Amino acid sequence: MRVVVQRARQAKVTVDGKVxxxxxxxxxxxxxxxxxxTVKDLEYCAKKVANLRIFEDEKGKMNLSIKEVGGSILSISQFTLYGETKKGNRPSFIEAxxxxxxxxxxxxFNQILRETYDIQVETGIFGAMMDVSFTNNGPVTLIVES
Incomplete structure (x- = not known):
């Protein structure tokens, strides 16, 4: 499992013109x-995402988690994270x-975030062609892997 985590001021996903x-x-x-x-991978990544201390506290230090700042999550399925590009110029998605x-x-995975960590999670539509837009909240992009 691979999750790209981006701190966001706002984010939305649109399918066929509808948010x-x-x-x-x-x-x-x-x-x-x-x-x-496996479920262990889902649980590990959900715990890591929920507990990442990547939001600033009152002193400006990255010391707070998503739950501590009352934030939400926009979760988007992205099979291309497992694109292999070592050989040739056409990506292979065999590992996805x-x-x-x-x-x-x-x-x-999204249910674990909701139920175990009590975080509001919004999603796109699995497998749909989606338009995604977001405004980042500082230069924080991380990769969480199991």
């Missing part, structure tokens, strides 16, 4: 899954989980 998920303050996640991922494997795992 399907939006947040005002928090994190935008690009979530990639591989065919070897097939949709029938990835979709339930993706939804379970």
């Amino acid at each position: 399907t998920g939006a947040i005002e303050h928090g994190l935008m996640l690009l979530v990639g899954l591989t065919h070897e991922d 989980a097939r949709p029938e494997v990835a979709e339930p795992l993706y939804h379970q």
Whole structure:
């Protein structure tokens, strides 16, 4: 499992001209899954995302988590995170989980964030062509992997 974490002032995902998920303050996640991922991987990455201390405290030090700042998450499925580009010029996506494997795992990951960590999670539509826009909240982009 691979999750790109981006601190966001605002973020939204649109499908066919309709907003399907939006947040005002928090994190935008690009979530990639591989065919070897298990519930343990989901739990590990959810815990890491929920507890990352990447928001500033009153002294300007990155010391607060998403929950501590009352932020939300916009989670977007992104199979291309497992694109392999070492050979040739055409990416291979063999390591990315097939949709029938990835979709339930993706939804379970988001449920863990909601239920275990009590974080509001918005999503796009799995497998849809999505337009994503966001305004970052400082230069914080991280990769969480299991």
